[in-house]
Amino acid sequence: MKSGNKNSFLSRKILKITTLTFAPFSVFSTLVAASCTQINSENSLLSKVNYLAIGDAAATGMSEETYRDFQGKMDEAGNLSGQSYPAFFAHFLQKLNKNSLVSYDNLAVNGTSVQNWLYLINPKKYPKGKLSQTFLNSNLTKNDKFNEIGAVFGELENQSFPNFIQKIKKANLLTVSLGFDEIFFTIMKKISIVPSNLPNIPDDLKKLLDQHKKNIEQTDSVKTKKDFKDEIDEKISELKEDFDNLIKELKSINSQLKINLIGIYFSPSSSITKFLRYVLHNDFKLDLDFFDKNIDKTNSAIREIALKNNVNYVDVYDKSLWNEKDSKFSATKLGVYPKLKGQKKIAHQLLLKLALDQNENNKNIDEFKKTSNFNDIVDGKLTYKNIIDISHFAKSNQELLEKLNQGEKTAEFIDKNSNFEKEQEEKIKDSKLTPTELFKNFISSDFSSDIDISKLFGNDPFFSQLFSNIPDSNSKTFLEKINFIAEILKPLFKNKETNFFDEIFKSFFEFIESITKPGKEDKISLLTFSFEILKKFSTLFVPQIGDKIKEALKHFEQISSKPKQTDEKKAKLAKK
Structure with a gap:
């Protein structure tokens, strides 16, 4: 070779x-x-954001200052509107860098559930979550001045919602604020409004009230607690499955979408919350913190699903600020959702959590890791990642905070009314609503169709016959049922022009405000509430009916005014 x-x-x-x-x-x-x-x-961190928000009233901008939704939107020139936390979040992004916000769509709808949003993604696959056209067409929800709900979803009889799917495909950042209504309505459905076995009006009212008082005192509290607990646990289990499906559906549409599940919250100092808390305690013998514990349990479930699917779970409610002493951020009257300053605070908190560099030593990052303040920490690790490119705004965490707060301390910045806030107030000032108008929308939601109105008045023959006249009762919303009954009762009203709904709920709200004042906690019960409603009834009907109701109510007043024995006194008497 x-x-x-x-x-x-x-x-x-x-x-x-x-x-x-x-x-x-x-x-x-x-x-x-x-x-x-x-x-x-x-x-990868986002320097240009296409922001989409979905959810219930927590994301619509609902507050007790306006009692209406104001999700807001972004016009072709890039001008923003809205009083919701997503609107404030979008505004902050735009303020930090005018090119950082490419698009903003807030499609949150008051009174919706996770199942409703699954339906809007795929109606054939998730028919259980169908929304009623009546609900979506209400002036509170579908309003071109304050949102783009109508433009995106159109008619709910459609078999698909392509505009919504396109919004998901276009977005790169999504916030999901859902879960509260499922728990809230589950509890509401368990509460009976008027004493069971209500007599034929008004002849046997005296006898009934005696018996009802006896029934309340002999309530099997152990069974009641178990019933409530079992139903809530079942709902939370169902909620976990729904959230899991929702995340999977969203990812199948847009695999690059950065999904953020936002923890739920209810205002602990509002009149409505206080009323419900003491009704559950006084009438159903549940712990005073029953509501609070189940909100925590729901958040734990949402967090679990977020971690399982590798998406962010974010708690935006700092417990050192959002508590029973708070009157700045939380509702204090007839709402359960944050005030306008609360919406601003949520957006501020959310932006910091999604933008601050978690690897940089910073006072804010240290604050976020306090388990006493937030529940988005597991085994010392945050349950969210920063997803917004801070370098697009600032060179450090501290510089970002100073730029966001315009050189002021955070508390001062939140308190101050910015030009953006003043502009939104000007837009909505002539469109604010009353609590009654808000509640009308609330009970026109699909959740309310599950409430069996006949059970609210026991098994009384009079009401059973009355409710039997409601056609296809189970498919109608609570509002539709009320209006139908009002039409039947109209001939018995003193004034034929009486708005039955407005009169009853005006009385309801006045009662809530009055009974929840400090020192009256032991008087908060469904029995006293029933008395107020029946008292209102007596003023609406013709004399021959109204006078008899008033006479029977005198006996009711004598019963309800008798001092109740405390558990401690009962125990002492038992020993004797």
């Missing part, structure tokens, strides 16, 4: 051996590079 050929042969051999030797390392390097690319893709 010639020397040249021999050298060539040896070279090829060495090359082959070398190639085979390093092949695994080459493949490994390729896999690592691909893996890194995937991780970088998943963890």
